[in-house]
Amino acid sequence: MEHLLKVDQLKVNFNTYGGEVKAVRDVSFHVDQGEIVAIVGESGSGKSVTVQSIMGLIPSPPGMIKGGSIQFEGKDLLTLSKRQMRKIKGSKIGMIFQDPMTSLNPTMKVGKQIAEALITHRNFSKANAKNKAVEMLKLVGIPNPEARFQQYPHEYSGGMRQRAMIAIALACSPDLLIADEPTTALDVTIQAQVLELMKELQKKMNTAIILITHDLGVVAETAQRVLVMYGGVVVESASVMELFENPRHPYTWGLLQSIPDTDTSEKKRLVPIAGSPPDLFSPPKGCPFAPRCKYAMDICLEEMPTDYDISDGHTAKCWLNDERAPHPETFARLGETENA
Amino acid sequence: MPKNLVEIKTLKKYFHLGKDVTVKSVDDISFTIRSGETFGLVGESGSGKSTLGKTIVGLHQASGGEIIYNGKKVAELSKEEQRVANKEMQIIFQDPHASLNPRMRVGDIIAEGIDAYKLLKGKQRERRIYELLERVGLLPEHAKRYPHEFSGGQRQRIGIARALAVEPKFIVADEPISALDVSIQAQVVNLMEDLAKTEGLTYLFIAHDLGMVKHISDRIGVMYLGKMMELSDSDDMFQNPLHPYTQALLSAIPKTNPKMAKRERIMLQGDPPSPTDPPSGCRFRTRCPLAMEVCAKVEPSFKEVEPNHWTACHLYDA
Structure with missing residues (x-):
């Protein structure tokens, strides 16, 4: 089967006063019809820049797509003109952002913002667009949708604004929805509502979703596959079950160990990842995680690891997976005993 | 029983936003913080948890009630x-960039x-600064630099060093890790735990990340719209939450184990009501799956339902 979206060897740089920043370095992944793929990473990992490139949202200058391709439904999005991109954005690919307050237009009624997409992309008449917009508001669980259609964003609560954003993004039934930290600004009880809604809509409309988050809990509950990014590089990629059961990159181990386990009452000390996130101005020559990695070997500082295939659909960019390296499972177990 | 370092009695903090609009951010709250413990305070945005912390250290003037410190x-x-x-x-703030x-x-x-x-003055002052920097995991040469030269986690360490400088006994940590990356959060939490031991500190740890609060706290208080809903030992709170709000809050935490992720979850309907116009009776009743008639009429009192486990809910009326 052909992939819905295939990103291949994507490279994105930013020119700043401090020098050239390599925000995304040779990122490759794919998304199939109807699946939820999560991208996890910390600030500066390049996760947002990756999806902004898909949407053509990288400001240039200072941003520059240095290479690679983004195949979507058989077309390379990077070669399309602005006009052609505009047809795809909003109609075939929808996007929701972290902060619903700054991504909605404060001077425009919410209903009109939903209808706008339908009129532009689907040639709806005004009346039809209104009906469909009310229907969308209802679909995303906003009570009293007729009245809410006429209201401005400031009259909505945070959770409702994010629902409205989802309604806008899904109004044209896109094939792909990109959600950039959609629940980070929300309270947990509201986050649970919004994630539930996204899963429900994904099933109903068979939309593929790229979910960006820094919360491994959100990944475990929502996604089928996951990419872990660090320093502009995809360091590990696997199905969610596989990633949590058999992680093969020390950064993934570190992330899993630095979250407290709420299911036990024994007080374990957290195992943090030492050091600070990488300086993207002068990334290390080898693996971006090597300076913080307690298992780093000489080669890690010298040469970027290749992607090792662990099992079907599971790759890890770490030299420890080489057959000549010390066995990583031993290290993983060591990590566990340190933890106790 | 350890001595109480801070006692809060019927504390109120109201903000007047106009002629007829009053936000009761902290409304009639009583509890105690024991010497040497870490008391976790959780709640969603608008619950008044930060206001409570700031009122205790005197950054807000209380509208009523009293704060008893050290007797x-x-x-x-x-x-x-x-x-x-x-x-x-002392207090440590959330945003290490703005503070x-x-x-x-x-x-x-x-x-x-x-x-x-x-x-302290002169050489002694300098020596104390170096010592504090080392205590929080930074280097003496960092003293000459400016805040923008540091990462978020390092800045939070600077904030902690500033609080430690005057040898405090009680620190309100107002969402100290919320703005930090996951891998850095654990560093700061470990540092705070170490300091609690070496410096003999008592913390009021305010956060919305329930997992971290459970990890660091001895006891936990749950707030909702200006009221304390439940208070107990932290393990007890997670194993046996009594208040329907606490139950929903705990079940909303995403589980980091995909096998456990498919569990029954109490989904709360709707959003929290506006703090300017809270519901009558129990403030949670509009979202409570177990609300009864009495909940709209009578405000439940905050009482000890089980030993050392307090809650404000009519379900536990005798």
Whole structure:
């Protein structure tokens, strides 16, 4: 089967006063019809820049797509003109952002913002667009949708604004929805509502979703596959079950160990990842995680690891997976005993 | 039973937003913080948890009720006693970017309290700054640098060093890790745990990340719209939450185990009501799956339902 979206060897740089920043370095992944793929990473990992490139949202200058391709439904999005991109954005690919307050237009009624997409992309008449917009508001669980259609964003609560954003993004039934930290600004009880809604809509409309988050809990509950990014590089990629059961990159181990386990009452000390996130101005020559990695070997500082295939659909960019390296499972177990 | 370091009695903090609009951010809350414990305070945005923390250290003037620190009412302290109390109660803020003056050197930021209380001068002051930097995991040479040269986690360490400089006994940590990356959060939490032991600190740890609060706290209080809904030992709270709000809050935490992720979840309907116009009776009743008739009429009292486990809910009326 052909992939819905295939990103291949994507490279994105930013020119700043401090020098050239390599925000995304040779990122490759794919998304199939109807699946939820999560991208996890910390600030500066390049996760947002990756999806902004898909949407053509990288400001240039200072941003520059240095290479690679983004195949979507058989077309390379990077070669399309602005006009052609505009047809795809909003109609075939929808996007929701972290902060619903700054991504909605404060001077425009919410209903009109939903209808706008339908009129532009689907040639709806005004009346039809209104009906469909009310229907969308209802679909995303906003009570009293007729009245809410006429209201401005400031009259909505945070959770409702994010629902409205989802309604806008899904109004044209896109094939792909990109959600950039959609629940980070929300309270947990509201986050649970919004994630539930996204899963429900994904099933109903068979939309593929790229979910960006820094919360491994959100990944475990929502996604089928996951990419872990660090320093502009995809360091590990696997199905969610596989990633949590058999992680093969020390950064993934570190992330899993630095979250407290709420299911036990024994007080374990957290195992943090030492050091600070990488300086993207002068990334290390080898693996971006090597300076913080307690298992780093000489080669890690010298040469970027290749992607090792662990099992079907599971790759890890770490030299420890080489057959000549010390066995990583031993290290993983060591990590566990340190933890106790 | 350990001595109570801070006692809060019927504390109120109201904000007047206009002629007829009053937000009761902290409304009639009573609880105690024991010497040497870490008391976790959780709640969603608008629950009043930060306001409560700031009112306790005196950054907000209380609208009613009293704060008893070390056995004495704070409002009735003499000027000199007040100075000592202020010194002993410090606060660490959420946003490590906004809470450090960008035009001051890190050494001077850390020494602000030392200078204000005229504790040390010259070489001694310098030595104390170096010692504090090392205590929080930074280097002496960092004293000459400016805040923008540091990462978020390092800045939070600077904020902690500033609070430690005056040798406090009680620290309100107002969402100290919320703005930090996951891998850095664990570093800061470990540092705070170490300092609690070595410096003999008592914390009021405010956060919305329930997992971290459980990890660091001995006891936990849950707030909702200005009210304390439940209070107990932290393990007890997670194993046996009594209040329907706590139950929903705990079940909303995403589980980091995909096998456990497919579990029954209590989904709350709707959003929290506006704090300017809270519901009558119990404030949670509009979203409560178990609300009864009485909940709209009578405000439930906050009482000890099981040993050391307090809650405000009509389900537990005798």
